[in-house]
Amino acid sequence: MLIAPSLLAGDFARLGEEVKQISHSGADLIHLDVMDGDFVPNLTFGPGVIEAIRPYASIPLEAHLMVWHPDTYLEELKQAGVDRVIVHQESDVHLNRLLHQIRQMGFSPGVALNPSSPANLLEDVLDLVDLVLVMTVNPGFGGQAFLSSMREKIAKVAKMRENRSGLSFRIEVDGGISPATAEEVVDAGADILVAGTAVFRNPPYTDAVHRLRMAALGKKPS
Ligand code: DX5
Ligand code: ZN
Numbered sequence: 001m002l003i004a005p006s007l008l009a010g011d012f013a014r015l016g017e018e019v020k021q022i023s024h025s026g027a028d029l030i031h032l033d034v035m036d037g038d039f040v041p042n043l044t045f046g047p048g049v050i051e052a053i054r055p056y057a058s059i060p061l062e063a064h065l066m067v068w069h070p071d072t073y074l075e076e077l078k079q080a081g082v083d084r085v086i087v088h089q090e091s092d093v094h095l096n097r098l099l100h101q102i103r104q105m106g107f108s109p110g111v112a113l114n115p116s117s118p119a120n121l122l123e124d125v126l127d128l129v130d131l132v133l134v135m136t137v138n139p140g141f142g143g144q145a146f147l148s149s150m151r152e153k154i155a156k157v158a159k160m161r162e163n164r165s166g167l168s169f170r171i172e173v174d175g176g177i178s179p180a181t182a183e184e185v186v187d188a189g190a191d192i193l194v195a196g197t198a199v200f201r202n203p204p205y206t207d208a209v210h211r212l213r214m215a216a217l218g219k220k221p222s
Contacts, residue, residue: 084107087111090113131172150173157171171192180215
């Protein structure tokens with residue numbers, strides 16, 4: 001089980017320092033929410049900012065692209081030093097081509113699903129990805145409440161993986177993940193927990209990451 005703090009809840013005036021601190025917090029990777037103000041009703045940062053913070057990171061970076069035309073940013077994301085690229089199923093009708101392209105460029109490919117999109121939309125791309133991201137809030141903002149109805153979708157994706165041989169993607173959840181919700185998503189089948197508010201708004205980060213990990217394992221923090 002891996003913990004991926006989302007920089008969206010970090011202090012944007014001190015991004016380099018935030019990335020450095022979170023790299024030494026016991027977290028496994030850093031989740032970067034790229035939003036274009038159109039696919040989702042919010043704007044964040046793009047490849048330029050990611051390139052600027054890359055030198056401060058000592059754990060892998062994943063970019064969660066909440067943008068239309070995700071293919072247009074791939075070259076720059078490569079340049080920026082991103083390790084994994086997660087695209088939304090809803091953002092591109094040629095998902096097969098896009099996921100192949102992401103893999104060919106040397107990224108680890110992931111695919112994300114909005115809360116309103118059923119799990120079976122991913123059936124024909126599951127063999128192309130390293131990761132399926134089940135959104136547990138409607139994307140666009142941090143600090144929203146976990147949608148408990150998504151538990152069933154996580155379990156369904158886990159079943160799809162179990163029932164077909166040769167599939168080894170990880171299941172990630174994103175939105176409203178905290179020590180209060182970590183255990184139920186892990187029980188449903190989640191392998192990677194994205195957490196913005198629960199980590200960056202609850203310093204020190206080492207303790208926040210530890211609390212999440214303990215909660216996910218069903219233990220009280222020591
Ligand atoms: C929401 C983003 C999330 C966000 C989660 O659109 O994809 O990664 O940062 O924030 P919390 O953990 O605060 O719900
Ligand atoms: Zn995200």
